[in-house]
Amino acid sequence: MYTNKGIQAYKKDSLKSDLASADPHRVIQLLMQGALERLALSKGFIERKDLESKSQTLTRVVEIINALRDALDRDANPELVDNLNDLYAYMIDQVQEASVTMDVQKIDLVMGLLLQIKGAWDQISEIDKQAAAQANA
Template sequence: MYKSKGIQAYRKDSLKSDLASADPHRVIQLLMQGALEKLALGKGCIERSDLPGKATALTHAVEIINGLRDALDRDANPELVDNLESLYEYMVVRITEASVTKDTQIIDQVMALLLQIKGAWDQITPSRNQAGYTDQVEARVGAV
């Protein structure tokens, strides 16, 4: 039991460190990974009939997905943002449905959708990402 808490504390500190030094692209990657982990945990809790664990894990997954939705930049590509926003909303509805019905297949579907988005996000190269981020910063500074 002690080792588990130590590992959890280390992982939490490691994540905080990653987030503190991460660029916005990396933060989104970490959030997507976190949502996938919470969904997998929620699925496992359903399979073990751990209802409090299920509720906690799936609530965290919904919170992360809502955070991803809130982080969307409408100025970047409005059509893409509208599509992602709709997809994130759909995921939240489906996670809620999975929580109520205890249907792990729904969680699998949501995870597959999120993996597709994450896969596309992961394809963005660091140099391309940095150039886009620099352009956004310069545009914001120029607007002031």
């Protein structure tokens, strides 16, 4: 038990360190990764019928997705932002429904959507990241 707590503390400190030094692009990557990790955990909690952990984990997923929605730059590409906003809203609905119905397929659906978005996000070139940073400066 102690080792697990030690690992968790290390991961928390490591994440705080990553976030403190991260550029906005990296912060979004970390948020997406955090949501994906928690979605995977929640599947295990559902399968084990650990309702409290499932609820805590899926609540955190919703908070992360809302943070991703809040980070959308409405001036950059309004049509894309509207589509992403709608997709994030859909994901939140699916997460909440999965929590109520204990349906891991809905979690798989959200994970698949989030992986697609993260995959596209991860493909953004360093040049495009720098151009976006200069435009926002």
